[in-house]
Amino acid sequence: xxxxxxIDEYIRQVCSQxxxxxxxxxxxxxxxxxxxxxxxxxxxxxxxxxxxxDRAILQMGDSHLIGKQLHQTHKPRIEWSLVGxxxxxxxxxxxxxxxxxxxxxxxxxxxxxxxxxxxxGAAVLAGILFADYRKLLPYCKQLYMTTLLVMxxxxxxxxxxxxxxxxxxxxxxxxxxLSLSPILLVLSVAGLFSQWRWESWRDFSKALxxxxxPLLIYxxxxxxxxxxxxxxxxxxxxxSSQMRRMYKWSFVxxxxxxxxxxxxxxxxxxxxxxxxxIFLDPYKDPLGAGYQTVQSMEAIRSAGWWGHGFGAQLAExxxxxxxxxxxxxxxxxxxxxxxxxxxIGILLLYRIQRAMGQVKDRFGSLLIRGLMAVFFxxxxxxxxxxxxxxxxxxxxxxxxxxGGTQFVLQMAVFGIILSVYRRKDxxxxxxxx
Amino acid sequence: xxxxxxLMKGSTAILVLTMLEKKAMYGYELIKELERNSNGxxxxxxxxxxxxxxxxxxxxxxxxxWQEAEGERKRKYYQITEAGMGHLKDKxxxxxxxxxxxxxxxxxxxx
Numbered sequence: 022x023x024x025x026x027x028i029d030e031y032i033r034q035v036c037s038q039x040x041x042x043x044x045x046x047x048x049x050x051x052x053x054x055x056x057x058x059x060x061x062x063x064x065x066x067x068x069x070x071x072x073x074x075d076r077a078i079l080q081m082g083d084s085h086l087i088g089k090q091l092h093q094t095h096k097p098r099i100e101w102s103l104v105g106x107x108x109x110x111x112x113x114x115x116x117x118x119x120x121x122x123x124x125x126x127x128x129x130x131x132x133x134x135x136x137x138x139x140x141x142g143a144a145v146l147a148g149i150l151f152a153d154y155r156k157l158l159p160y161c162k163q164l165y166m167t168t169l170l171v172m173x174x175x176x177x178x179x180x181x182x183x184x185x186x187x188x189x190x191x192x193x194x195x196x197x198x199l200s201l202s203p204i205l206l207v208l209s210v211a212g213l214f215s216q217w218r219w220e221s222w223r224d225f226s227k228a229l230x231x232x233x234x235p236l237l238i239y240x241x242x243x244x245x246x247x248x249x250x251x252x253x254x255x256x257x258x259x260x261s262s263q264m265r266r267m268y269k270w271s272f273v274x275x276x277x278x279x280x281x282x283x284x285x286x287x288x289x290x291x292x293x294x295x296x297x298x299i300f301l302d303p304y305k306d307p308l309g310a311g312y313q314t315v316q317s318m319e320a321i322r323s324a325g326w327w328g329h330g331f332g333a334q335l336a337e338x339x340x341x342x343x344x345x346x347x348x349x350x351x352x353x354x355x356x357x358x359x360x361x362x363x364x365i366g367i368l369l370l371y372r373i374q375r376a377m378g379q380v381k382d383r384f385g386s387l388l389i390r391g392l393m394a395v396f397f398x399x400x401x402x403x404x405x406x407x408x409x410x411x412x413x414x415x416x417x418x419x420x421x422x423x424g425g426t427q428f429v430l431q432m433a434v435f436g437i438i439l440s441v442y443r444r445k446d447x448x449x450x451x452x453x454x
Numbered sequence: 455x456x457x458x459x460x461l462m463k464g465s466t467a468i469l470v471l472t473m474l475e476k477k478a479m480y481g482y483e484l485i486k487e488l489e490r491n492s493n494g495x496x497x498x499x500x501x502x503x504x505x506x507x508x509x510x511x512x513x514x515x516x517x518x519x520w521q522e523a524e525g526e527r528k529r530k531y532y533q534i535t536e537a538g539m540g541h542l543k544d545k546x547x548x549x550x551x552x553x554x555x556x557x558x559x560x561x562x563x564x565x
Contacts, residue, residue: 035501047530048504050527050528050530051481051504051530052501052504053527054480054481054482054523054527054528054529054530055481055482055500055504057527058482059482059500080499080500081499081500081501082499082500082501082502083499083501084501086501086502087501087502087504087505090502090505091504091505091508093505093509094505094508094509094512095508095512378514379514445512
């Protein structure tokens with residue numbers, strides 16, 4: 022195609038108004054095509070080339086105005102309602118931990134560390150939000166491998182706590198890497214799945230390896246819930262992927278078989294199964310296996326609408342700063358605040374669900390779905406567990422429970438979700454290039 | 455879903471969608487068709503069509519794809535979506551009731 026300097030200048034002026042550079046190329050191409058057609062038409066009507074170019078530009082209209090209007094459409098957006106809800110949860114969390122500090126269930130240094138994590142988490146969220154999540158895509162394989170490696174290391178070097186393996190010891194500080202790993206794995210698997218073509222059995226068997234290896238590690242560390250969480254996140258990704266339906270269902274069959282086998286293994290240890298199922302009737306053994314459920318339900322029942330007030334003592338219930346933080350939160354601030362936390366969670370889920378439908382980029386949409394699963398399953402599980410509706414696992418309430426590393430990671434998850442949302446209109450064009 | 459209100463004002467969006475209901479088209483084709491179908495009554499500044507199309511696309515009312523044209527160029531085609539069909543139906547109904555009201559006001563006294 023012949024280039025005309027006037028046309029190039031016109032398109033440059035349009036683009037100069039549009040801040041998102043990613044869309045410039047697609048828009049230039051579209052406008053160039055329009056000009057070429059218009060000029061060809063004028064010339065076939067007998068106009069000279071120079072006249073045709075001038076007329077075409079005149080017909081097009083004010084370049085600044087068009088640029089400004091296009092900028093409006095492709096402006097990156099921040100979903101403020103999500104930010105607001107996250108901030109509310111973080112605020113309630115800090116208040117709860119402060120109340121625990123006041124009741125001497127938490128020490129000063131722990132609280133200070135949590136404050137530091139909130140500051141760090143907010144910075145991480147903002148940093149990720151303004152970055153382009155698609156830059157992650159090329160590193161997904163490495164991220165997956167590294168996560169697996171660190172999981173293996175923490176499996177081998179850690180000591181047993183309550184029968185399950187817990188901490189990654191880095192000398193200076195120890196943290197529970199295994200419980201963070203599902204987020205990292207789901208993030209990387211979203212990237213892998215968006216790149217695979219899903220045409221042959223090869224991708225199917227690769228997917229099988231991708232789910233089974235981490236699962237084996239979780240099982241040998243006896244981290245049932247985290248394993249379950251990963252399988253759920255993986256399942257969500259699988260069903261959102263381009264895999265053929267037949268393969269999807271054979272996958273489901275396989276995972277079900279594995280679960281049955283795991284449950285079969287549990288039956289070999291009767292005490293484990295009774296601990297798992299005690300939530301059905303905790304009062305059968307209120308001082309033994311049912312103790313936590315009974316105490317948690319009692320704490321919530323006794324709270325009333327307004328709770329026992331700031332700094333209330335709840336010594337009967339263990340781990341009120343993490344697994345049973347919801348029970349403590351209701352105990353001290355009442356059913357109203359507890360209901361608000363549950364409601365914010367449901368609203369958050371609903372808002373992201375709606376935003377998700379508008380994301381056209383495949384990686385972005387997989388990311389949101391997978392990350393939602395690994396965020397909301399623990400969120401609602403932890404609440405239902407405190408209410409005695411589901412079995413007790415070591416599950417902390419995201420954004421509210423004490424725990425620095427997981428807090429920062431949860432903020433990063435929301436940074437990614439917001440970043441996908443923010444770029445959804447930009448990606449449309451860039452992807453269609 | 456946020457739709458740029460300035461752009462959605464006026465009837466251009468509804469006309470564009472009516473054109474796209476028949477078949478997928480690229481921008482220039484769309485302008486030619488608009489002119490032809492309205493006997494030249496609707497001849498807009500051509501550039502303003504693209505912000506409208508992009509806004510409709512961001513709102514999920516139309517979707518786009520690129521296709522090779524002659525030479526090395528590619529054309530961006532726009533296609534109405536399921537949601538867009540519903541949107542158009544609503545807008546048409548709105549328009550009909552508006553038009554009926556105007557007709558009644560204008561011609562009532564004369565008949």
